[in-house]
Amino acid sequence: MDTSKVANSNTTTAATPAKPSRAAAAATWADERLGIASMAKKNLRKVFPDHWSFMLGEIALWSFVVLLLTGVFLTLWFTPSMGEVQYNGTYEQLRGVHMSEAFASTLRISFDVRGGLLMRQMHHWAAMLFVASMMVHLLRVFFTGAYRKPRELNWVIGSLLLLLGTLEGFTGYSLPDDLLSGTGIRAADGFIKASPVVGTYMSFFLFGGEFPGESIIPRLYTIHVLLIPGLLLALIAAHMLLLVYHKHTQWPGPGRTEKNVVGFPMLPVYAAKAGGFFFIVFGVTALLGGLLSINPVWKYGPYDPSKVTAGSQPDWYMGWPDGALRIMPGLETHIWGYTISWNVMLPILVLPLLMFTILMLLPFIDAWITGDKREHHLLERPRNAPTRTALMVALMTMYGLFWIAGGNDIIAIKLHSSINQITYFLRMAVFVGPVIAFLITRRWCIALQRKDNETLLHGYETGIIMRSPEGGYTERHLPLPESRAYTLTARERDPSINGGPEGTDANGIPAPDAGRLAGFRHRVRTLWYADNVQKPTVAELEEGHHHAEHEHELQEGVEGHAADGHQFDGHHLVEDETLGRH
Amino acid sequence: MIIAGLLLTGGIFTAVVNTTAQADSTSSNEELVAQGRDLFLVSCSFCHGQNGEGIRSENGNQIGPPLVGVGAAAVDFQVGTGRMPLAQPGAQDQVKPVAFDDDEIAALAAYVASLGPGPAIPDESDYSIEGLSDKEREAAISRGGQIFLTNCTACHNFQGSGGAMPHGGKAPSLSETSPRHIYEAMLTGPGQMDSFSNGNLSPDEKRDVIAYLVSLRDMPEYGGFGLGGLGPVVEGLAAWLVGLGLLVGAAVWIAAHTTRTSKKKVDA
Known part of the structure; x- marks a missing residue:
């Protein structure tokens, strides 16, 4: 066993501490005068999470x-x-x-x-x-x-x-x-x-x-x-x-x-x-x-x-x-x-x-x-706040269109187009573009939320194609690894939109903070969360897993009778046959 | 006088521009004009009229402008840079491969010059600073630069990279244009360009502008790759795509590589 890192003796002579290194000596000198050790001890070990963004x-x-x-x-x-x-x-x-x-x-x-x-x-x-x-x-x-x-x-x-x-x-x-x-x-x-x-x-x-x-x-x-x-x-x-x-x-x-x-x-x-x-x-x-x-x-x-x-x-x-200045119509009073x-x-x-x-x-x-x-x-994750994500994408779109307007002359000469047409287009696009971007981004986020739920409930696509005895093809799904499933479900549910439109709750009791804006806030909040997909409940997850296991059984097991593949193309009667469920 | 001037123009032209065509150099101006007229009738008269008088459409739009008095310089510029014959009318006369050879352009120029007095094709001595001393050249270049920045950059950009004009027109890039064509453009004002007559910019001043532009071409790119000489738009694009692209890539790379050690654990 190598003990040289710990002590210089294992015998009858007493161990002596090694002479402190120059760096240690300097640090001690500074600490005795500035008291930085306790501060550094805490902050030098401060933990930061690792992600490129x-x-x-x-x-x-x-x-x-x-x-x-x-x-x-x-x-x-x-x-x-x-x-x-x-x-x-x-x-x-x-x-x-x-x-x-x-x-x-x-x-x-x-x-x-x-x-x-x-x-x-x-x-x-x-x-x-x-x-x-x-x-x-x-x-x-x-x-x-x-x-x-x-x-x-x-x-x-x-x-x-x-x-x-x-x-x-x-x-x-x-x-x-x-x-x-x-x-x-x-x-x-x-x-x-x-x-x-x-x-x-x-x-x-x-x-x-x-x-x-x-x-x-x-x-x-x-x-x-x-x-x-x-x-x-x-x-x-x-x-x-x-x-x-x-x-x-x-x-x-x-x-x-x-x-x-x-x-x-x-x-x-x-x-x-x-x-x-x-x-x-x-x-x-x-x-x-x-x-x-x-x-x-x-x-x-x-x-x-x-x-x-x-x-x-x-x-x-x-x-x-x-760019905004370039496309602004010449209004004066x-x-x-x-x-x-x-x-x-x-x-x-x-x-x-x-x-x-x-x-x-x-x-x-x-x-x-x-x-x-x-x-x-x-x-x-951006997808889990669809309205917020869409709002920023709309602002980015507007910003980008103003950028384009700022370079309209360079774009005109490099793309051989008319600076007037670019300007007319952008006058409209800076208003319409953000709306389109908002709608697309919002639906995109919601679609990604649905996809997450789909993977949680039915497993991920393995790329393994199964052929059933009837000749039908399915792709085999496997449940997500636990850690991945945990990460996907770690998000919070959106709060349920309680209350009526006039700042009252479901039972008609006025909310304590109901002010003049309460009704407006309620409408905005409803729109903010509208159509968002919530993560599955425990019951849904269990049912999903149960369903998946059942499906695996269907896919893996032999179904009792072999099918020749001609049942459904008119070669013989199909009265006694059932289609495999998938 | 006019005929003498025309004769002189044709003579100088055949001597200077047309040196390769030895057979033509002996032909008289009348022959050149006749030859030019034949070409004109075939290639130009459809828009400019059979006598260069110009043609208007029924509602009064100009199809081709009259060419009486535009001078040989205008022809040499328009045909010599491939703008004429026009592929289609529009906001911008496109620069295309030149449709005529030098002899034919000379003949066309001689014919159009014969329609009425106009600026002649400049002689190389008009736009060259070869004959000047070093000190005079330097002064000419810096004077030309200031004239260029005062009169030309508003449309052509600070280093002649070109700029946009209304409705799809553009002030073209001057980086490839030959000194003779730049001189002719200043003389005749093609398209939407102003014409800079000799009273406006003296011949020496025109020469200095050309000398400045040529000096920009000969100058090394002091700051590195010039990004097309188009100003802050391209610089911003480079900052985002190249600069920030590299740095975000580096961030991804740093985050993807975490702590590793080759040290063995010490048992104690």
Whole structure:
């Protein structure tokens, strides 16, 4: 037996403890001064469940780290100034051209600073991935019901992160003061001016006078490198502290309850996995930054209000309001010499605010409709909340159609179609598309619920084809493994919709919270759960298993008389014969 | 004067463009015009009229515009890029394989030029910066870039990748267009394009625009693969499909591989 790991002696001489390693000595030194051992002991062993979809938020976190690293690099050379200079740098095509210091320093970073262009491109790609991963993370959280109590506030924080990330992106790509970003600021100026009454004042306030002025780039710079990153950091910290406090949600399964978390500890498993994932995110960003050109500002040239380029689009996360703006019919009202530009105000100011408010309120709307005030730590499969899943798919469809509208010119030239026809189609599709998507998704979810029940009650399809003595063919079904059946049935039944339409229960007694909205809530709740398939009851399951066993007997056993297969084709009489039951 | 100009045009053309056809280079302009008229009657007159006067339909729509005064440059552009003869009328004249050889295009151009005075086919010296010193070339390119960004990018995109026009029309990509055809397009304003007369953009300025466009072609892609030079839409697509695709794939991969150890358990 090898005892060397435990003691250095098994004989008469006393065992001496091994000299502590350097790492242990350092840890002891730190612990005696900082008291981190007890904190670390608890948190380093903190358990997280293992599923790929739980790592989508991590992509956002790590791309934020890449953004901080590359962003700091860029600030070392970027000059946030609109002072006019004549360019005399390396890029020949612009030599001698007058431009702002901001644009000149961007060119300098791109062409004269070693690694500068790579850093610029990594920063830009990481920004695109930051917002994109936040969105897919949001979708995962919504589709699995992870936003339910107690995590509603973390949902709100996440939504704010998405909004701030978008604004951070906008202020960032506006900084180089190239033709595209200048056009974007020009558009933003127009949006601000479209606000009724205060629009022009707000624009003058933001730009420090008439557009473009000389203040906007320094101001955006401060917002981009100080204000929003600070807010982002604080909110990310809050988001993650709440994650630790609430503990991570998990998929239902054997041994997994609302009161535990089944998974692997932080150290060594998640430290390695998450740490490794950071390097993967960094690597993918570096790969994109090194291989794919993004925002080639030298081709856009310096901003000049008299110039514009075809294909002027914002970055993708601002693309959907841009799309709404592109397909909005030109409605304007003139009152007492003032113009109210509905054509700008509705798609750019009202719609995003409305969508964002709906997004933040989703957990509360859900809780209000379902009346569910319990804590939830087990996730729901998207199919088991058909209306919720369909709602988000409808919103996604709308978002996607607005996206298409934002790229209508690129689609028109690449698919050789008419930009007018695309616009007319989308004007209708943004309203009809989400409805169709909602209906299809809802029925799809319900069909999947039925399929789950079918498998639970009648077993799974084995692929074994049985031929009965009569010549009939059936596929043999076998019961699900216990663990799989447990997982499928771990979900809750939908609450039964008690009560009448006027906020009374089945016996006509008014519900205690019956307010003016009780009737409305009852109708919405009825629609919310309508047609959902409930998991089978114990009795149904037993009957199903019994039926299945009976079927196996039929399939496996010989039925007493052999059939020649000619009973039913007119070769002889069938009066005494019965068809095999299947 | 006009006849002298036409003679000169034809002469320059046969000397410059038509160098391979030695037999034709000796033929006089009249022969070229006659040859062009024969081709015109067969291939163009159905829409443009037998004398290039243009044809209107009964309700007043223009089937083919009159060609009097459009000049040889317009013919060289329209036929030389395969736009004419038109396959079908529509919002956008499609670029197709060129239907005529160089001699035939020259003959057609000479014939249309004979209908009325118009811009001639430019000489290579008009759009080439070969004769300039290095410093002058650099200045020409950067000046051309600014002219391009002021006058052309609104439709043709910042690097000439093309853009959409109403009702299915488009400002085509300039990445493959020959310098001569770009010059002719600026002179004659084909389709929905404005014409940039010499009073508007001087010949030198036109030359500079072409020099800038050519310099973009010769320039390395500093940032890597250019994604078609179409701006943020394609960049967003790449971020979602390539970037996020790789990262979600990595997440799946990480989650699918859990702890393993090759250490033996120590008995103690």
